[in-house]
Amino acid sequence: MSRVRGVLFDLYGTLIRWVVHPETHRAVFARHGLLREHAAWGDQWAVGPGDGELHLVHSVSREAYHAWELERLRIRTRAAGVSEERIEALVRDLYQVPDTAAFAAYQEVAEVLAELRRRDLVVAVCSNWGWELEQALARVGLADAFDVAVGSAQAGARKPHPLIYQVSLARCGLRASEALFVGDSWGPDVVGPRSLGIRAVHLCRDEPAVRGRAVPPGCPEVPRIADLRGLLPLL
Incomplete structure (x- = not known):
């Protein structure tokens, strides 16, 4: 199996949260x-x-x-x-x-992204988002944290359609076997990437919005973490 050369992140619920609904x-x-x-x-x-x-x-x-x-x-x-x-x-x-609405990055996001960059990994966002994805990242202080940002509006397809992952991989210069996808939604962030051969990590934060959601049973091939700090030992 190829080593991980890049990490692709979902945005909302993974990197950022609402502070004003x-x-x-x-x-x-x-x-x-x-x-x-x-x-x-x-x-x-x-x-x-x-x-x-x-x-x-x-x-x-x-x-x-x-x-x-x-x-x-x-x-x-x-x-x-x-x-x-x-x-x-x-x-x-x-x-x-x-x-x-107003958003903010989760507390650990900046340090985790900086560590991934320090390890010379490609860092990307792949999100079901409107046309202004890069502006949204700038508003939460993450404008310079990513090598690539791919939103569904510009890609022409929403996760878990294969096209948005393919566009993300191409822009990152990665093969599917070299990428890891991290996100909080089982279908778009785990099932979708895995259908193309991208490894996945399921993020389940301990917060009210997540606790009220039905969490699918885990599987050995998909690690489950409570926040993004749990990603680092997996790489």
């Missing part, structure tokens, strides 16, 4: 006097592309991707019964909801 869609609908329509809106977190979705045609440019995001919101607001004359103002506010 985003505004709820219910609050946005309420400001517009549309609480009845909000009852038909559904899950706030289901407005984006689904896990594993391929969307190359929408990822040809920043402008094309943002236009696709806005059109998805328009389609869903119509389905929720919002009248045409009120759609654009509502969509504008819904589109800005992610900007109301």
Whole structure:
């Protein structure tokens, strides 16, 4: 088996966490006097592309991707019964909801990433994220911590679609057998990478958001760690 030459990280829940949660869609609908329509809106977190979705045609440019995001919101607001004359103002506010969140890096992230760089490993982010992934890293002080940053918006596919891992490996200059993937979500961060021959480490932090989530049974081939310091002895 090839030695590990590079480590690919998921972003949210692995490297960063919320310190201010985003505004709820219910609050946005309420400001517009549309609480009845909000009852038909559904899950706030289901407005984006689904896990594993391929969307190359929408990822040809920043402008094309943002236009696709806005059109998805328009389609869903119509389905929720919002009248045409009120759609654009509502969509504008819904589109800005992610900007109301604030993130911070987990406490151990900077020291672990610095140690990986000291060991001369390629360090990368591979995340289901919007077009502004590099700006998000800059806001949490991680702009210079990675050799490569690949977000689904620009890659044209969301984990666990094989394409996003393939793009990440190519940009890192790594073969699958030389890479290790670290993340907190079993399907996108363990099953997906392993399907391409990338070794994986499952991160299960001891915090409320994780404790409330069903954790799949472990397997001998996938180490499970409680924070990123647990990664270092595995390399």
